Protein backbone atom coordinates (compact mmCIF):
# COMPACT_ATOMS: atom_id res chain seq x y z
CA UNK A 1 0.00 0.00 0.00
CA UNK A 2 2.88 2.37 0.81
CA UNK A 3 4.25 1.80 -2.66
CA UNK A 4 0.82 2.29 -4.22
CA UNK A 5 0.25 5.73 -2.80
CA UNK A 6 3.80 6.86 -3.46
CA UNK A 7 3.61 5.61 -7.03
CA UNK A 8 0.31 7.38 -7.60
CA UNK A 9 1.83 10.53 -6.17
CA UNK A 10 4.71 10.35 -8.64
CA UNK A 11 2.23 9.92 -11.48
CA UNK A 12 0.09 12.83 -10.34
CA UNK A 13 3.14 15.07 -9.92
CA UNK A 14 4.34 14.23 -13.42
CA UNK A 15 0.96 15.28 -14.86
CA UNK A 16 0.59 18.36 -12.66
CA UNK A 17 0.59 21.49 -14.86
CA UNK A 18 1.59 23.58 -11.82
CA UNK A 19 4.60 21.46 -10.83
CA UNK A 20 7.08 24.13 -11.96
CA UNK A 21 5.77 26.69 -9.49
CA UNK A 22 7.23 25.06 -6.37
CA UNK A 23 10.65 26.27 -7.51
CA UNK A 24 9.47 29.86 -7.23
CA UNK A 25 9.22 29.46 -3.45
CA UNK A 26 11.83 29.14 -0.72
CA UNK A 27 11.98 25.54 0.48
CA UNK A 28 14.62 25.75 3.18
CA UNK A 29 14.39 22.10 4.24
CA UNK A 30 13.14 19.67 1.61
CA UNK A 31 12.83 16.85 4.15
CA UNK A 32 9.92 18.58 5.87
CA UNK A 33 6.37 17.83 4.76
CA UNK A 34 4.71 21.22 5.04
CA UNK A 35 0.99 20.55 5.24
CA UNK A 36 0.00 23.79 6.94
CA UNK A 37 -0.04 26.24 4.02
CA UNK A 38 -3.61 27.11 4.98
CA UNK A 39 -2.25 28.79 8.11
CA UNK A 40 0.84 30.39 6.62
CA UNK A 41 1.88 30.01 3.00
CA UNK A 42 5.51 29.62 1.93
CA UNK A 43 7.75 32.55 0.99
CA UNK A 44 7.89 33.31 -2.75
CA UNK A 45 11.42 34.08 -3.95
CA UNK A 46 9.97 37.08 -5.81
CA UNK A 47 8.95 38.57 -2.45
CA UNK A 48 12.59 38.89 -1.39
CA UNK A 49 13.29 41.10 -4.40
CA UNK A 50 10.01 43.01 -4.11
CA UNK A 51 10.60 43.91 -0.47
CA UNK A 52 14.19 44.78 -1.18
CA UNK A 53 13.16 47.13 -3.98
CA UNK A 54 10.63 48.87 -1.71
CA UNK A 55 13.39 49.45 0.82
CA UNK A 56 15.53 50.94 -1.92
CA UNK A 57 12.61 53.19 -2.95
CA UNK A 58 12.17 54.34 0.61
CA UNK A 59 15.88 55.02 0.98
CA UNK A 60 16.15 57.05 -2.20
CA UNK A 61 12.73 58.65 -2.64
CA UNK A 62 12.05 59.46 0.99
CA UNK A 63 8.77 61.29 1.53
CA UNK A 64 8.38 61.91 -2.22
CA UNK A 65 7.59 58.20 -2.49
CA UNK A 66 4.10 58.93 -1.20
CA UNK A 67 3.27 60.50 -4.57
CA UNK A 68 2.95 56.98 -5.93
CA UNK A 69 2.46 54.99 -2.71
CA UNK A 70 -0.65 56.91 -1.68
CA UNK A 71 -3.15 54.90 -3.76
CA UNK A 72 -1.35 51.59 -3.65
CA UNK A 73 -3.98 49.94 -1.40
CA UNK A 74 -6.47 50.44 -4.24
CA UNK A 75 -4.13 49.14 -6.94
CA UNK A 76 -3.33 46.01 -4.97
CA UNK A 77 -7.03 45.71 -4.21
CA UNK A 78 -7.84 45.72 -7.92
CA UNK A 79 -5.13 43.08 -8.48
CA UNK A 80 -6.72 40.88 -5.79
CA UNK A 81 -10.12 41.49 -7.36
CA UNK A 82 -9.19 40.34 -10.83
CA UNK A 83 -6.78 37.57 -9.83
CA UNK A 84 -8.57 35.69 -7.07
CA UNK A 85 -11.86 37.33 -6.05
CA UNK A 86 -13.87 37.59 -9.25
CA UNK A 87 -14.35 41.29 -8.54
CA UNK A 88 -14.23 44.18 -10.96
CA UNK A 89 -12.11 47.26 -10.20
CA UNK A 90 -12.76 49.88 -7.51
CA UNK A 91 -14.40 47.46 -5.06
CA UNK A 92 -11.43 46.00 -3.17
CA UNK A 93 -8.86 47.52 -0.83
CA UNK A 94 -5.77 45.76 0.52
CA UNK A 95 -5.48 47.10 4.04
CA UNK A 96 -5.32 46.49 7.77
CA UNK A 97 -6.20 43.04 9.14
CA UNK A 98 -9.12 40.75 8.49
CA UNK A 99 -10.33 41.45 12.02
CA UNK A 100 -10.30 45.23 11.59
CA UNK A 101 -11.91 45.03 8.15
CA UNK A 102 -14.54 42.68 9.54
CA UNK A 103 -15.36 45.11 12.35
CA UNK A 104 -15.53 48.03 9.95
CA UNK A 105 -17.82 46.39 7.42
CA UNK A 106 -20.10 44.61 9.91
CA UNK A 107 -20.64 47.86 11.77
CA UNK A 108 -21.33 49.70 8.52
CA UNK A 109 -23.81 46.98 7.53
CA UNK A 110 -25.87 47.05 10.74
CA UNK A 111 -25.99 50.84 10.59
CA UNK A 112 -27.34 50.58 7.04
CA UNK A 113 -30.30 48.48 8.23
CA UNK A 114 -31.70 50.57 11.08
CA UNK A 115 -34.69 49.06 12.84
CA UNK A 116 -33.52 45.50 12.20
CA UNK A 117 -32.32 43.99 15.46
CA UNK A 118 -30.53 40.76 14.64
CA UNK A 119 -27.17 39.58 13.37
CA UNK A 120 -26.73 35.94 12.37
CA UNK A 121 -23.52 33.94 12.33
CA UNK A 122 -22.64 30.29 12.97
CA UNK A 123 -21.21 28.54 16.01
CA UNK A 124 -18.27 27.16 14.01
CA UNK A 125 -17.22 30.57 12.71
CA UNK A 126 -13.65 31.73 13.26
CA UNK A 127 -13.13 33.06 16.81
CA UNK A 128 -12.19 36.63 15.83
CA UNK A 129 -15.42 36.97 13.85
CA UNK A 130 -17.56 35.68 16.72
CA UNK A 131 -15.85 37.85 19.32
CA UNK A 132 -16.09 41.00 17.20
CA UNK A 133 -19.78 40.35 16.52
CA UNK A 134 -20.38 39.93 20.24
CA UNK A 135 -18.96 43.42 20.75
CA UNK A 136 -20.90 44.97 17.88
CA UNK A 137 -24.16 43.44 19.13
CA UNK A 138 -23.49 44.79 22.61
CA UNK A 139 -22.54 48.28 21.43
CA UNK A 140 -25.54 48.60 19.10
CA UNK A 141 -28.13 46.88 21.29
CA UNK A 142 -28.61 44.04 18.78
CA UNK A 143 -29.19 40.34 19.25
CA UNK A 144 -26.50 37.95 17.99
CA UNK A 145 -28.17 34.76 16.76
CA UNK A 146 -25.88 31.75 16.49
CA UNK A 147 -26.70 29.03 13.99
CA UNK A 148 -25.82 25.72 15.62
CA UNK A 149 -23.58 23.79 13.23
CA UNK A 150 -21.34 22.05 15.71
CA UNK A 151 -22.52 18.46 16.03
CA UNK A 152 -20.63 16.22 18.40
CA UNK A 153 -18.63 14.68 15.58
CA UNK A 154 -17.89 18.09 14.10
CA UNK A 155 -18.87 16.99 10.63
CA UNK A 156 -21.90 19.19 9.98
CA UNK A 157 -20.36 22.64 9.74
CA UNK A 158 -21.51 23.19 6.17
CA UNK A 159 -24.40 25.63 6.26
CA UNK A 160 -27.61 24.49 4.62
CA UNK A 161 -30.29 26.73 3.20
CA UNK A 162 -32.78 25.10 5.57
CA UNK A 163 -30.72 25.82 8.67
CA UNK A 164 -30.09 29.45 7.71
CA UNK A 165 -33.59 29.96 6.32
CA UNK A 166 -35.18 28.96 9.63
CA UNK A 167 -33.40 31.88 11.34
CA UNK A 168 -34.05 34.56 8.74
CA UNK A 169 -36.74 37.19 9.10
CA UNK A 170 -37.37 40.85 8.36
CA UNK A 171 -35.64 41.56 11.67
CA UNK A 172 -32.20 40.44 10.45
CA UNK A 173 -29.79 43.21 9.47
CA UNK A 174 -26.69 41.14 8.71
CA UNK A 175 -25.64 37.55 8.12
CA UNK A 176 -21.95 36.72 8.17
CA UNK A 177 -20.41 33.37 7.32
CA UNK A 178 -17.15 31.87 6.13
CA UNK A 179 -16.84 30.69 2.53
CA UNK A 180 -14.69 27.77 3.72
CA UNK A 181 -15.03 26.78 7.38
CA UNK A 182 -11.62 27.28 8.99
CA UNK A 183 -11.76 24.09 11.02
CA UNK A 184 -13.58 21.50 8.93
CA UNK A 185 -12.73 22.81 5.46
CA UNK A 186 -16.41 22.56 4.47
CA UNK A 187 -17.30 25.01 1.69
CA UNK A 188 -20.57 26.89 1.69
CA UNK A 189 -22.65 27.73 -1.36
CA UNK A 190 -21.99 31.45 -1.65
CA UNK A 191 -24.51 32.13 -4.39
CA UNK A 192 -27.43 30.22 -2.86
CA UNK A 193 -26.95 31.58 0.66
CA UNK A 194 -26.45 35.13 -0.61
CA UNK A 195 -29.71 34.92 -2.58
CA UNK A 196 -31.50 33.55 0.47
CA UNK A 197 -30.30 36.38 2.71
CA UNK A 198 -31.22 38.98 0.10
CA UNK A 199 -34.73 37.56 -0.13
CA UNK A 200 -35.15 38.75 3.46
CA UNK A 201 -33.70 42.19 2.80
CA UNK A 202 -30.58 41.61 4.91
CA UNK A 203 -26.94 42.17 3.98
CA UNK A 204 -24.35 39.39 3.87
CA UNK A 205 -20.65 39.50 4.61
CA UNK A 206 -18.47 36.56 3.60
CA UNK A 207 -15.16 35.90 5.34
CA UNK A 208 -13.10 34.23 2.63
CA UNK A 209 -9.86 33.89 4.60
CA UNK A 210 -9.71 30.12 4.23
CA UNK A 211 -11.05 30.13 0.68
CA UNK A 212 -9.10 32.78 -1.19
CA UNK A 213 -6.36 31.17 -3.24
CA UNK A 214 -7.82 27.66 -2.82
CA UNK A 215 -11.23 27.90 -4.46
CA UNK A 216 -12.44 30.17 -7.26
CA UNK A 217 -14.38 33.13 -5.91
CA UNK A 218 -16.90 35.03 -8.02
CA UNK A 219 -17.97 37.81 -5.69
CA UNK A 220 -19.47 40.05 -8.39
CA UNK A 221 -21.35 37.27 -10.17
CA UNK A 222 -22.67 35.87 -6.90
CA UNK A 223 -24.13 39.22 -5.87
CA UNK A 224 -22.08 39.31 -2.67
CA UNK A 225 -22.49 42.51 -0.66
CA UNK A 226 -19.37 42.48 1.48
CA UNK A 227 -16.35 40.25 1.93
CA UNK A 228 -13.08 40.19 3.82
CA UNK A 229 -10.10 37.88 3.95
CA UNK A 230 -6.42 37.59 4.63
CA UNK A 231 -3.44 37.18 2.33
CA UNK A 232 -1.02 35.13 4.39
CA UNK A 233 -2.75 31.75 3.98
CA UNK A 234 -3.14 30.41 0.43
CA UNK A 235 -2.06 33.78 -0.96
CA UNK A 236 1.46 33.35 0.45
CA UNK A 237 1.99 37.02 1.29
CA UNK A 238 3.68 36.55 4.64
CA UNK A 239 2.90 36.84 8.35
CA UNK A 240 0.90 39.98 9.08
CA UNK A 241 0.61 41.01 5.41
CA UNK A 242 -2.34 43.38 4.82
CA UNK A 243 -5.78 41.82 4.53
CA UNK A 244 -8.45 42.91 2.02
CA UNK A 245 -12.04 44.07 2.00
CA UNK A 246 -14.65 44.04 -0.75
CA UNK A 247 -17.66 46.32 -0.97
CA UNK A 248 -20.02 45.87 -3.91
CA UNK A 249 -20.02 49.03 -6.00
CA UNK A 250 -23.74 49.69 -5.69
CA UNK A 251 -23.57 49.57 -1.89
CA UNK A 252 -20.62 51.90 -1.46
CA UNK A 253 -22.63 55.14 -1.19
CA UNK A 254 -24.91 53.81 1.56
CA UNK A 255 -22.28 52.29 3.83
CA UNK A 256 -20.18 54.22 6.30
CA UNK A 257 -17.43 52.52 8.31
CA UNK A 258 -17.02 53.56 11.97
CA UNK A 259 -13.36 54.58 11.82
CA UNK A 260 -13.33 57.84 9.88
CA UNK A 261 -9.68 58.07 8.98
CA UNK A 262 -7.98 60.69 6.86
CA UNK A 263 -7.42 58.36 3.90
CA UNK A 264 -11.20 58.35 3.44
CA UNK A 265 -11.44 62.14 3.44
CA UNK A 266 -12.60 63.48 0.06
CA UNK A 267 -10.00 66.23 0.04
CA UNK A 268 -7.40 64.34 2.01
CA UNK A 269 -4.68 66.96 1.83
CA UNK A 270 -7.09 69.85 2.31
CA UNK A 271 -7.01 68.66 5.92
CA UNK A 272 -10.28 70.46 6.65
CA UNK A 273 -12.04 70.71 10.00
CA UNK A 274 -14.74 68.07 9.41
CA UNK A 275 -14.90 64.64 7.83
CA UNK A 276 -16.32 64.50 4.32
CA UNK A 277 -16.12 61.04 2.93
CA UNK A 278 -14.53 60.30 -0.43
CA UNK A 279 -16.73 58.57 -2.96
CA UNK A 280 -15.90 55.04 -3.98
CA UNK A 281 -13.75 52.43 -2.33
CA UNK A 282 -11.31 54.98 -0.87
CA UNK A 283 -14.14 55.96 1.47
CA UNK A 284 -13.48 52.64 3.22
CA UNK A 285 -9.76 53.16 3.82
CA UNK A 286 -8.54 54.26 7.23
CA UNK A 287 -4.93 55.27 7.04
CA UNK A 288 -1.44 54.92 5.54
CA UNK A 289 -1.13 51.46 3.99
CA UNK A 290 1.75 49.13 4.76
CA UNK A 291 3.63 49.53 1.48
CA UNK A 292 6.07 46.76 2.31
CA UNK A 293 3.12 44.44 2.94
CA UNK A 294 1.43 45.47 -0.31
CA UNK A 295 4.60 44.68 -2.26
CA UNK A 296 4.60 41.18 -0.74
CA UNK A 297 1.00 40.72 -1.91
CA UNK A 298 1.82 41.97 -5.40
CA UNK A 299 4.72 39.54 -5.67
CA UNK A 300 2.76 36.49 -4.61
CA UNK A 301 -0.31 37.42 -6.66
CA UNK A 302 1.91 37.79 -9.70
CA UNK A 303 2.63 34.07 -9.38
CA UNK A 304 -1.03 33.14 -8.93
CA UNK A 305 -2.01 35.33 -11.88
CA UNK A 306 0.42 33.41 -14.10
CA UNK A 307 -0.72 30.04 -12.78
CA UNK A 308 -4.41 31.00 -13.07
CA UNK A 309 -6.80 30.62 -10.15
CA UNK A 310 -8.79 27.91 -11.92
CA UNK A 311 -5.70 25.72 -12.25
CA UNK A 312 -4.79 26.47 -8.62
CA UNK A 313 -8.28 25.51 -7.44
CA UNK A 314 -8.21 22.38 -9.57
CA UNK A 315 -4.98 21.30 -7.87
CA UNK A 316 -6.45 22.01 -4.43
CA UNK A 317 -9.37 19.72 -5.28
CA UNK A 318 -6.99 17.01 -6.51
CA UNK A 319 -4.67 17.15 -3.50
CA UNK A 320 -7.51 17.10 -0.98
CA UNK A 321 -8.93 14.11 -2.89
CA UNK A 322 -5.53 12.46 -2.54
CA UNK A 323 -5.41 13.19 1.20
CA UNK A 324 -8.83 11.53 1.55
CA UNK A 325 -7.52 8.51 -0.37
CA UNK A 326 -4.61 8.28 2.06
CA UNK A 327 -6.97 8.66 4.98
CA UNK A 328 -9.14 5.77 3.73
CA UNK A 329 -6.17 3.50 3.18
CA UNK A 330 -3.97 4.31 6.14
CA UNK A 331 -5.53 6.51 8.76
CA UNK A 332 -9.14 5.37 9.19
CA UNK A 333 -7.92 1.99 10.51
CA UNK A 334 -5.86 3.84 13.16
CA UNK A 335 -8.81 5.61 14.75
CA UNK A 336 -8.91 8.79 12.65
CA UNK A 337 -12.22 10.15 11.40
CA UNK A 338 -12.78 12.33 8.33
CA UNK A 339 -14.50 15.59 9.30
CA UNK A 340 -14.51 17.26 5.86
CA UNK A 341 -17.04 16.63 3.07
CA UNK A 342 -15.96 14.07 0.47
CA UNK A 343 -17.51 15.97 -2.40
CA UNK A 344 -14.89 18.32 -3.86
CA UNK A 345 -17.50 21.03 -4.52
CA UNK A 346 -18.26 21.09 -0.81
CA UNK A 347 -14.75 21.56 0.52
CA UNK A 348 -11.84 23.98 0.31
CA UNK A 349 -8.10 23.33 0.40
CA UNK A 350 -7.69 21.50 3.68
CA UNK A 351 -8.90 18.36 5.40
CA UNK A 352 -9.82 17.93 9.04
CA UNK A 353 -9.04 14.62 10.69
CA UNK A 354 -10.38 13.77 14.12
CA UNK A 355 -8.48 11.63 16.63
CA UNK A 356 -8.77 11.37 20.40
CA UNK A 357 -5.03 12.06 20.74
CA UNK A 358 -4.89 14.77 18.07
CA UNK A 359 -2.97 17.30 20.16
CA UNK A 360 -0.16 14.92 21.08
CA UNK A 361 -0.04 13.48 17.56
CA UNK A 362 0.26 16.91 15.94
CA UNK A 363 3.06 17.86 18.30
CA UNK A 364 4.97 14.59 17.83
CA UNK A 365 4.67 14.91 14.05
CA UNK A 366 6.33 18.31 14.18
CA UNK A 367 9.15 17.60 16.59
CA UNK A 368 9.96 13.99 15.68
CA UNK A 369 8.85 13.43 12.10
CA UNK A 370 9.15 16.69 10.21
CA UNK A 371 5.44 16.81 9.35
CA UNK A 372 3.82 20.19 9.89
CA UNK A 373 0.05 20.08 10.38
CA UNK A 374 -1.91 22.00 12.96
CA UNK A 375 -4.04 21.02 15.91
CA UNK A 376 -7.47 22.49 16.50
CA UNK A 377 -9.36 22.06 19.74
CA UNK A 378 -10.75 19.77 20.87
CA UNK A 379 -9.62 16.74 18.91
CA UNK A 380 -8.54 17.25 15.33
CA UNK A 381 -5.64 18.07 13.07
CA UNK A 382 -5.87 19.96 9.79
CA UNK A 383 -3.93 18.77 6.77
CA UNK A 384 -3.56 21.06 3.77
CA UNK A 385 -1.68 21.01 0.50
CA UNK A 386 -1.09 24.57 -0.65
CA UNK A 387 -1.60 24.18 -4.41
CA UNK A 388 1.44 26.03 -5.79
CA UNK A 389 4.00 24.71 -3.34
CA UNK A 390 3.01 21.20 -2.26
CA UNK A 391 3.71 18.11 -4.34
CA UNK A 392 1.63 14.96 -4.23
CA UNK A 393 4.84 13.19 -3.16
CA UNK A 394 5.13 15.50 -0.16
CA UNK A 395 1.53 14.71 0.77
CA UNK A 396 2.07 10.94 0.39
CA UNK A 397 5.23 11.06 2.48
CA UNK A 398 3.49 13.16 5.14
CA UNK A 399 0.60 10.71 5.34
CA UNK A 400 3.01 7.78 5.56
CA UNK A 401 4.80 9.42 8.49
CA UNK A 402 1.47 10.14 10.22
CA UNK A 403 0.50 6.50 9.79
CA UNK A 404 3.81 5.17 11.09
CA UNK A 405 3.85 7.56 14.05
CA UNK A 406 0.33 6.74 15.13
CA UNK A 407 0.64 2.98 14.49
CA UNK A 408 3.73 2.93 16.75
CA UNK A 409 2.01 5.29 19.25
CA UNK A 410 5.23 7.28 19.19
CA UNK A 411 3.39 10.41 20.28
CA UNK A 412 2.99 8.96 23.75
CA UNK A 413 6.62 9.70 24.57
CA UNK A 414 7.05 13.05 22.82
CA UNK A 415 7.92 15.91 25.15
CA UNK A 416 4.83 17.98 25.99
CA UNK A 417 3.97 20.88 23.70
CA UNK A 418 5.28 24.26 24.73
CA UNK A 419 4.35 27.73 23.51
CA UNK A 420 1.03 29.48 23.12
CA UNK A 421 0.32 28.76 19.49
CA UNK A 422 -1.31 25.61 18.15
Ligand SMILES: *Cc1c(COP(=O)(O)O)cnc(C)c1O
Pocket residue numbers: 097098099100126128129178182207208209210230243
Ligand atom coordinates in the same frame (compact mmCIF):
# COMPACT_ATOMS: atom_id res chain seq x y z
C1 LIG B 1 -7.26 33.35 9.50
C2 LIG B 1 -8.61 33.94 9.66
C3 LIG B 1 -8.76 35.22 10.21
C4 LIG B 1 -7.54 35.95 10.70
O1 LIG B 1 -7.75 37.21 11.18
P1 LIG B 1 -6.54 38.22 11.41
O2 LIG B 1 -7.21 39.50 11.64
O3 LIG B 1 -5.68 38.17 10.18
O4 LIG B 1 -5.74 37.73 12.58
C5 LIG B 1 -10.03 35.74 10.30
N1 LIG B 1 -11.12 35.03 9.88
C6 LIG B 1 -10.99 33.79 9.35
C7 LIG B 1 -12.19 33.04 8.87
C8 LIG B 1 -9.73 33.20 9.24
O5 LIG B 1 -9.60 31.97 8.73
